[in-house]
Amino acid sequence: MYSFKIDFADPRDDAAARLRFGARNPRATLVARTLAEVRPVLDAVEDAARAGAWVVGQLRYEAAPAFDAALRTHAADGPLAWFAVFDAPEPWDDALAPGDATVQWDEALARPAFDAAIARIRSAIAAGECYQVNYTAPLSGRLQGDALALFDALRRAQPGGYAAYLDMGDEATLSVSPELFFDWRAGADGAGDILTRPMKGTAARGATLDEDAASAAQLRASPKERAENVMIVDLLRNDLSRIAQPHSVRVPRLFHTQALPTVWQMTSDVVARTRAGTRLADVFGALFPCGSVTGAPKRSAMQQIHALESAPRGVYCGAVGVVRPGGAGGVAATFNVPIRTVALRGAQVTCGIGSGITAGSQAADEWREWAAKRVFVERASEPFDLLETLALDGGVLRHRAEHLARMTAAAAHFGRPWDAARVQSCLHALCAAHGAGLWRVRLLLDAQGAPRAEAFVLQPTAQPVVLALATRPFADAHGEFTRHKTTRRAHYAAFAPPPGVFDTLLYNTAGEITESTFGNVAALLDGHWITPPLACGLLPGVGRAALLREGRVQEGVLRLQDVARVERWAFVNSLRGWLDATLAMP
Missing domain, CATH: 3.20.10.10 (D-amino Acid Aminotransferase, subunit A, domain 2)
Incomplete structure (x- = not known):
């Protein structure tokens, strides 16, 4: 049974309600297995949405040559495009999937191979072949447990953004991407507003508030990171000009720093007004793949990627999104760039990690950036509870307020529900049952925000x-x-x-x-x-x-x-x- 969950931010209004819905058992599926079928599938997707349907689906990175034969990729390992058509979406279900999910990851790319790839890219840049290449490598592992439980864990690890769960039968995509590819809202004639928000520039979050603020400030001021961002902004400006009304391409926001759980990311907005007659396939033809995951110039960067990466990227660095009615025969299409995305086939899982390499990139810095980016999937790969260990002496918990404050901060960090009254009630019941003596208390908070407390006799410790x-x-x-x-x-x-x-x-x-x-x-x-x-x-x-x-x-x-x-x-x-x-x- 096909099933889907979409949890997208409104890219045009941070305060607006999220686009959240579920869907099951589509009335039709639209699949492209060859390059020649990709544009017709996108036309069918758009026609269905203009007729009132809701359509959910994805494109693999390897669909790129369907729009430009000069864009080099490996052969795809699955359908180039896959979409499901629904008469209407179902309400979002807030209930978390039952059970747990654990992923055992294999070793990632070896450091010597990584260093060699960075050196090769820098040599190509020095030779004038390109000026930025987005280099990536896959993590591979095996899932034990439920795919929806893993998706819930991924959403907690990487909240916000543009999350999508697509169970397509033979494979599933679990995307919690923070990056918008494009949001296009067009009238019946194809003219409309399009927003792209490339994400380029990364810094690790700090361990303290001061360190965190300093890290964000350094990212905003970094000549290397700003140059990397501008290169892709210029690429997106040129790409959008292919479908834009004259003089409508603008950059209203540049070098915006966005706080994610483990990294700071720099984004910029590039907008335009699409010409009358523009189709969804034309939007993809102008923009796909997003320049933030290729490099620039796009053709030469993708040639470098093809030479450096030995396997297809799949949905990673492709596009995942929703196409829906826009009113009065119009259409609204929102797609993410599926970074921070896990692809699932049976129990086999893959997750790509990468970064943009420029002339100023250093292998050691990029290696640290990759480590920071993969933390989201490592956090989601093994169930865990938040923990506080307290001393209960004569029915009184030592440093009770301080421990609860620390657990509150941890719950916020890991995106867990926190009900202070429920936690206090749990501790009150334990204290009432252990009113005399010295006890070691373990207070735990699970992923659903449910607390539990355990008490064990605490023996004195001989010193030193x-x-x-x-x-x-x-x-x-x-x-x-x-x-x-x-x-x-x-x-x-x-x-x-x-x-x-x-x-x-x-x-x-x-x-x-x-x-x-x-x-x-x-x-x-x-x-x-x-x-x-x-x-x-x-x-x-x-x-x-x-x-x-x-x-x-x-x-x-x-x-x-x-x-x-x-x-x-x-x-x-x-x-x-x-x-x-x-x-x-x-």
Whole structure:
């Protein structure tokens, strides 16, 4: 059974209601399996919408030669265009899919191959063959669980934007793209307004509010990122001029920074007024594929892509969207650029990751950008709960307000429902059942916002505890599952302490001490107790924050070379408080 869910932002009004609907069992499907069939399918899509139907579907990247034979691609691995026609949409169902979904991803592109590709692109740019190439590679994996559950997890990981779930029988597309390809609203004669919003320019989100603001400011000011954006804006201006009324192409907004959960993205708006007689196939003929996922000039950039990438992109970097009636015989068509998109065949899943490479691109920077972009799918690939661990002493929860404030922030970060009254009720019931003694309480919040609390007897800890210095850097120090406390702890489990050791002392790739696997740390150095700042990459512990407020410790960077000079150590968390510690060196 075919099924579809569309959750698109209104690209022309941030405050407007989203276009949200479901659909099942179309009355017709329109499929293009050859290049010659692509334009006729798009004509049929438009005719159906002008006659009152709603149409949902997609084009693969490999459909490009249907519009320009000089656009080079690999052979497609499925239908070039696929659309479903409905008499009317069904109401959006807010209920989340039952069950969970887990994806086991294979290793991504190896770093030496990545570096070689970047060097090859820069050589081509230096030779004058092109001036930007959007280079990509696929992640591959296997799904365990339900596809709709994975789509729900992807929407939580990448909220907003232009999300679409297309179950087409033999394959499914799960897109949570933040990028608009085009929004075209035309009258019966084809004349109308068209908006494109290319997304080019990326910066990772900061670990703190100050770092985050600085990252956005650096993106806006970066000559390299601005140049990359302008190149694509110019390409889109030229593409739109092919279907635009004279002198109607404009750029009303340039270098807008958009906050996504894991990255800042730079977008610009390019608009035009389409000429009378313009058809949907003409819009695709002028614009497809979007220049933001090809590079510029488009023909030469796509030749480079064909040489560098060994397999078809599929729906990734193609188009996914909705064509619907526009009133009085008109039409409204909204399509995303399917980045942040998972393609599913049976249990096999793929997800493309890429970036625009220019003369100023450095392989190390692009590698970090790819890592930041793939976080959305990693977040969605394994179910997890938000977690707070509190001490319950004589029926009173220690630092209750601070723990709830931290969980509130985590819920906002991960897009989870937060009902404060429901959480308080859950804790009240647990406290009433454990009114005497000392307990370790685990407060959990699941993906649907349902809280649950568990209590375990808390035994006293003998002091001093023994810490052991990690034998390698903690690569996930700046990850979101380090900054926020959850049940996803595989990155910490890899640093489990050896027998006889209380916990492992971690340090980041810059050689800065961060925390231990389940607590913060403090060190007496040069007569002052210091604790690593959040910028080093660590959980903002509730116990740590209390010590800072009291003035018992102050923030200070502690490097590996300083460890030998530390006079005393302490392990700190809200549950156990301050524990004197000694450090066992490897």
